[in-house]
Amino acid sequence: MTLEELRARIAEIETEMRGIHEAAGDAALDADQQARWDELETEHGDLSRQREEAEAAEQRAQAELQRRRGMVAQFAARGATEPGDGNVDVRGPRSPEFMQRVDPWDGSELRALSRREVRDRSLKVLEAKDGTRHLRSDQVDKVDRLLRARTDNCDGGVIGRRLLATENDAYRSAFMKASLHAQPAFTEEEARAIEEFRAMAGGTDAAGGYGIPVLIxxxxxxxxxxxxxxxxxxxxxxxxxxxxxxxxSSAGVTWSYDAEGSAVSDDTPTLxxxxxxxxxxxxxxxxxxxxxxxxxxxxxxxxxxxxxxxxxxxxxxxxxxxxxxxxxxxxxxxxxxxxxxxxxxxxxxxxxxxxxxxxxxxxxxxxxxxxxxxxxxxxxxxxxxxxxxxxxxxxxxxxxxxxxxxxxxxxxxxxxxxxxxxxxxxxxxxxxxxxxxxxxxxxxxxxxxxxxxxxxxxxxxxxxxxxxxxxxxxxxxxxxxxxxxxxxxx
CATH class of the missing domain: 3.90.1690 (phage-related protein like fold)
Known part of the structure; x- marks a missing residue:
């Protein structure tokens, strides 16, 4: 559950518990009321603990976000594009304004994001012109369709997680270094981004190598x-x-003319x-x-x-x-x-x-x-x-x-x-x-x-x-x- 969903469910439980109390009035709760009250009280306690943990994680993420924005602003002021990358970026300078429009994900929580959260965040990255200026409109449209796809053959959530893992400054900088230097010196953030991508990929798709950022x-x-x-x-x-x-595939359903009142012929298609x-x-x-x-x-x-x-x-x-x-x-x-x-x-x-x-x-x-x-x-x-x-x-x-x-x-x-x-x-x-x-x-x-x-x-x-x-x-x-x-x- 997301933090918002936890808060909403806790509010629903508290409303139902007040309703049970009001229905009983001054009398003691009957057996059914007492059983329901106990269930709600247990669920309320569990969800409250989850809410506290989620709120603490959100506070840590906000603090990390502010720290990253401060770093980006400092390096932008000095004319650099990313710490330690020699003023070379995979897609050019990343402005502080861009970082404010597209909030970077907290890498430690990427695998825990729900499918909807992955889709919404990856679409937000795709919509940012700073990140897609090298793509033609038909390519942007294709990526958009893939991120929304959910079929037996294609899960847009897999592509969305890959996009979030690779289309961020830390991973792009790490990928740039790894593709140009035999022994790249990664910063702590770059090393973390590489590890997060490989963990997200299950250690198979990029074993021994580096996944190419989605938008190239x-x-x-x-x-x-x-x-x-x-x-x-x-x-x-x-x-x-x-x-x-x-x-x-199928050759289609074969229709037939049948006499009035007679059973229809077997027109089952062959699949x-x-x-x-x-x-x-x-x-x-x-x-x-x-x-x-x-x-x-x-x-x-x-x-x-x-x-x-x-x-x-x-x-x-x-x-x-x-x-x-x-x-x-x-x-x-x-x-x-x-x-x-x-x-x-x-x-x-x-x-x-x-x-x-x-x-x-x-x-x-x-x-x-x-x-x-x-x-x-x-x-x-x-x-x-x-x-x-x-x-x-x-x-x-x-x-x-x-x-x-x-x-x-x-x-x-x-x-x-x-x-x-x-x-x-x-x-x-x-x-x-x-x-x-x-x-x-x-x-x-x-x-x-x-x-x-x-x-x-x-x-x-x-x-x-x-x-x-x-x-x-x-x-x-x-x-x-x-x-x-x-x-x-x-």
Whole structure:
């Protein structure tokens, strides 16, 4: 119970006890009244002790808050951003005004906060412009939705606790030091913030490393806009806090016409539970010691470095990933299902008739939201279908690229195959509703500093350090029938 809830319940008990006394008047309490009075008296005593403890904790928290505000004001007056950090902050100076608008949490009580308190406090941090100025509006909106989520696959409370644990001055300063120095000298507050985060994470997600602050964490803030990965723009994306995404799918309820007075036919739908397992992605970013000594704009640079490499790896795996220790790519999934494969009309050739053929094979229910995905080389082939006065297949002239086919958008994926024009089995393109291709990101990326890198030939130090980052995600088709795969031969 929160302090306010304790006070409210104590007031309710006292009101009920007065009511019992007034009902008895001058007479003694009967057996039922006496039993109820004893229950209320016991509960009143227990809650009163809890209230005293909560009030004492609140007083300590207020005293700590005032101490922190005083420290921030002192360092701001001296032009520093955080004690002991060399005037470098993860997201720039933290003004005293910001600290007053966003009351820092008491780290010792983070795990004890209720889910509602976690949500309210984390949303308050998110709403502060000082903390989100490096994020686009769509990224802020995404984090907001995640903090409010409560499903079997995603608990916003987990993300909220992570945000509160990492989006505070002590943790940001500690993370900055740990990511730039082999032997960081943490202040007492920084060490406490690191310990609180690891305790909150259960000692697993960040064991041996440091959790990236939520508001520069690609697994949480990465969105489709501006991404080089076309699958992020068109597929269904979910952020989860579990080790596997599990859904429910059905072909739907079958209706029927039945005679008057007769029993309705059994139209029970068949339910299935598609799942997407989560795998681990790893990245390594080397940098010189000199760069580590002079590193302005840390948040923007760190976020860009982590996001670009993470996105490039996924662009490949979402296309052709095997599904073994990596996501299962859309081509891999569809190539294993003969029900969705469509062969070209002429082996080794590719023309407008094949576009018509694969489009005609796609069920109508998936056409309205369908997207074409292909390699740029295949797109170039499509762009020339109108040559030779075959105007029925006219697409674009040489000044442009194919943007739509059958009024549905075209996306280009670098890891889709080129069109070679040779005979034999070969994938060409995919068309379908990519809401049936699910990308699941497990919230939370961690990073660890490798203090020295060594030359592979002489084993001597190179004057470089490295960031070793890891994150977890998965992808797979959760309904192959929502796609069609055009192939050279089956």
């Amino acid at each position: 964490d690609p697994t949480i803030t990465l969105t489709a806009q501006g991404s080089l990965n076309p699958f992020r723009r068109i597929s269904r994306q979910v952020t989860i806090t579990t080790d596997e995404w599990k859904g429910v 299935a539970q598609p799942s997407v397992p989560i795998v681990t992605a790893r990245g390594f970013i080397p940098y010189s010691i000199e760069v580590g000594m002079d590193y302005p704009g840390f948040a923007d640079e760190m976020s860009t470095l982590l996001m670009e490499g993470y996105d490039e790896l996924q662009a490949k795996s979402f296309a052709i990933g095997s599904g073994s220790n990596e996501p299962r790519g859309i081509l891999t999934a569809l190539d294993a299902n003969t029900n969705v494969e469509v062969a070209v009309t002429t082996d080794g050739a590719f023309g407008g008739v094949d576009i018509n053929k694969v489009w005609g094979a796609l069920p109508d229910r998936w056409k309205q939201n369908a997207t074409w995905v292909m390699n740029h080389d295949v797109g170039n082939e499509v762009a020339t279908f109108g040559n030779g006065n075959n105007l029925s297949f006219m697409t674009v002239d040489l000044t442009g690229v194919v943007e739509t086919i059958r009024q549905r958008p075209v996306e280009f994926a670098s890891y889709f195959p080129d069109f070679t024009g040779t005979t034999g089995a070969s994938n060409i393109l995919v068309v379908g509703d990519f809401r049936n291709f699910l990308i699941a990101d497990r919230a939370g990326m961690s990073l660890e500093l490798v203090p020295h890198l060594f030359d592979v030939t002489n084993n001597r130090p190179t004057g470089q350090r490295g960031w070793f980052a890891w994150a977890r995600h998965g992808a797979n088709s959760i309904n192959d029938l929502g796609f069609r795969l055009l192939q050279n031969t089956l």
